[in-house]
Amino acid sequence: MEQHMNGQSPETGIRNLSKFCQAVRDGLTLEESAVEMKAAECFIHEAMEVIIDEAVKKATDVQEKVCEWHSPEQLKELLDLELKDGGESDSKILQRCKNAIRYSVKTSHPRFFNQLFAGLEPYSMVASFIIEAVKTSLYTYEVAPVFTLMEDAVLKKMMELIGWDEGGDGIFNPGGSISNMYAVSLARYRFCPDIKEVGFYDAPRLVMFTSQEGHYSISKAAALLGFGTKNVYVVPSDNRGKMIPAALEEKIELARSEGAVPLLVNATAGTTVFGAFDPVDKIADICERHSLWLHVDACWGGAALLSNEHKHLLKGITRADSVAWNPHKMLMACLQCSAFLVKDKMGLLQRCHSAKASYLFQQDKFYDVSYDTGDKSVQCSRKPDAFKFWLMWKALGSTELERRVDKALAMARYLAQEVKKREGFRLLMEPEYANVCFWYFPPALRDIPDGPELWRKLHTVAPVVKERMMKTGSMMIGYQTHGDKPNFFRMVVINPQVSKKDLDFVLNEIHNLGKDLR
């Protein structure tokens, strides 16, 4: 195909496009292709070497930094962000690729414990590259045949693990917050399909329930979907972070007595801060009794369904009306990989969100248009994220996924033991999952008696230690307050590249960075 490749060097090849396009402007030619594919290939090849060196090798090398901290002002200068009329050479662009990686945080590093995602999963990473290269959108079978079927296969397998023997329906979304929003949307639609058409104006005051430890996305959904945040009733949790079923029942009664109509309960399987699991089975009893939609936010904890040892944490999830579960968290699929699953298999998801666009969802196509899943979505374009999970699942098998979950939880327990053993560290609570929350008391604070002075001083420790770890680049761990608790560290253990040594290192390093504080 000489018209698309002519063997020019990569440096001149893509650049020639400019000359060609000048010719177009001069009215000279629409005769030939304007893109030098050979040059493009070479550039992609070179860039891939950069990516493997910088974002795979160096990013996972424990002897490298987790991050190279610069303030926003410094980093703006280093990156030279301004977009200009003229372009830049490929070698300049490759340098920019290196810098983008260099100054980014290395979330794949064995000492990154800052979020509910971490680590490098090579199969999923490759799948995500393929998704980018294939560049399609998951609205119709016609333009995304492979990914449509893979999404279906992954959803089915996830539903099997949830225990929905008769199947259900589902959709991958750009994040767990959107999945939780789908639950609220479907619950409303099941309650009163007319609201889709006529709006909320004549509806009774519909309210939902979530625990004080539930993710903030329920509140965001309430705001966005027109319920209002005050129509989210917050149910107290016990000292382990689990929703108290009796308190839920009380809140439901309270809402009724205030003239509201209870609609949905969000139970959390794996809370963001403590990794706590709400007692889904007991909550399901209450939902049945009151005919409420039960949504389980298992974005973080869903992975335990793969583990025979730990799946008891989600007991009762099979009774849920819907489940949100993010394989991009504990299971390490590339960002984002986030499923919303619904037990209904009579088309609720599609009826709730469909708009029947004639330019996409023609009904006179030559294949079975039930494979055109796009109208189930509130999006139009949608990424085929399920492939990131499908490929790694094929490579590793359920057995290996199970072992990874088991290992992560074993590591978290090891860390908790170490925290309890060490002077100056105090565990907030025994971890139920992979979140380990603890305080570090510098020596100067250790003789101060329990009380407001100690807690005030302790509150300032974690932010300073965090600043120092970022500036050293030695590790990354989150910190936060919770209720009236002063700032503590929340460390999340996921990455199977992490060993005991890394966890020991973290505790030593916290002490090194914070021991002078007073």
Added chain:
Amino acid sequence: MEQHMNGQSPETGIRNLSKFCQAVRDGLTLEESAVEMKAAECFIHEAMEVIIDEAVKKATDVQEKVCEWHSPEQLKELLDLELKDGGESDSKILQRCKNAIRYSVKTSHPRFFNQLFAGLEPYSMVASFIIEAVKTSLYTYEVAPVFTLMEDAVLKKMMELIGWDEGGDGIFNPGGSISNMYAVSLARYRFCPDIKEVGFYDAPRLVMFTSQEGHYSISKAAALLGFGTKNVYVVPSDNRGKMIPAALEEKIELARSEGAVPLLVNATAGTTVFGAFDPVDKIADICERHSLWLHVDACWGGAALLSNEHKHLLKGITRADSVAWNPHKMLMACLQCSAFLVKDKMGLLQRCHSAKASYLFQQDKFYDVSYDTGDKSVQCSRKPDAFKFWLMWKALGSTELERRVDKALAMARYLAQEVKKREGFRLLMEPEYANVCFWYFPPALRDIPDGPELWRKLHTVAPVVKERMMKTGSMMIGYQTHGDKPNFFRMVVINPQVSKKDLDFVLNEIHNLGKDLR
């Protein structure tokens, strides 16, 4: 770092993980890293070769097929989708990668004209690979310093092109539908901030306006956000597909007379089917007169802002309150790259959507937390999509982007000329942008006089030609009905790899595939 790499061959290396994890289960070791990074590197390397060969070289080669059609049933067998307990060898997984690409539609192929995206943009593709490899989420500066600043730089430059000299605010989203939803959400919040907290229950009936040619996402937003689809008033368009300003004014009066409160007008710059531009300037006059939020859905047409020759199409956009603009469409950034921009710079976006999660948005951080942009979003995790546009913009410069837009529109005009010249083809209307809509009349239909019989027969032509082109794999073009118009082809010209020859080929091929129809 011998603990993370020990030089094993790639084939055995990653697999060893299973043995290691078995050891973990047996309680033997948490002593060492469980991931063979060396093996992972080798696998990623091999997979990249596959991606470059199959998804770059072959996918853009005009002599290869655009798609290899299989029915869902056939393809399920070919892909062997089932997820099992056991894993598979790396060589098997590489074969699966090849198959995933092989059976996917080649949207980068010079004869793919089926959607509002197309073509391969090498710089953006590399940026998207980096995003996947770096694996982070855009909620805090702390975990996404580089991408936070790049998003800001891209948004600023886009606002400059819109003509908001004093800046504004914005956010990249997973698709234009979500951006349009943000506009509706912000308009509601500006109208009455209390709705965020108390919900829609006591609100007046708020209504919005969009043209009959506007994208269905406005209707989806109305359903999801609790307005109800019937509270979207559909404004007639003229025979070019442009909203009729006088008709908008009538609809606003009608809504008022029905007791509704007009809130927002959605003007479309580049409609999905015809590529028509609503007269934004005149619509802005009306919005000012009635104090309505003016949103411009420029997802498709925004690219014309880069062209001195064509930016007149968006005259008046600077008066908009908000704009949606997808660089992943005409400008060929990788999917998805989709910006929502708002003229307000007093924090409306953040106030409207914030939930102030304490585990993410600590206020006692050691850097300026105004760089933590995550609370502007309805999502929690969010992909750093702006980088896909930033890197290609740096590489090409605004001048080259302008030339690409000009070339695409010149190509569309060439195609329209050819359609008019050729026997058996009829243009629906002169293209204003890159959408060329036309009918093909097989010889047997050419002598049938205009009327119901002709239109009924014509209606069946495009679906059959489409089926045949998919099965031949020679090209991909969309078809659809519109109002009472029988099925026609909608061809979208974006990809600068496309030459006149490819457009000539398409028209010849339609004739070849359809000439026997009667």
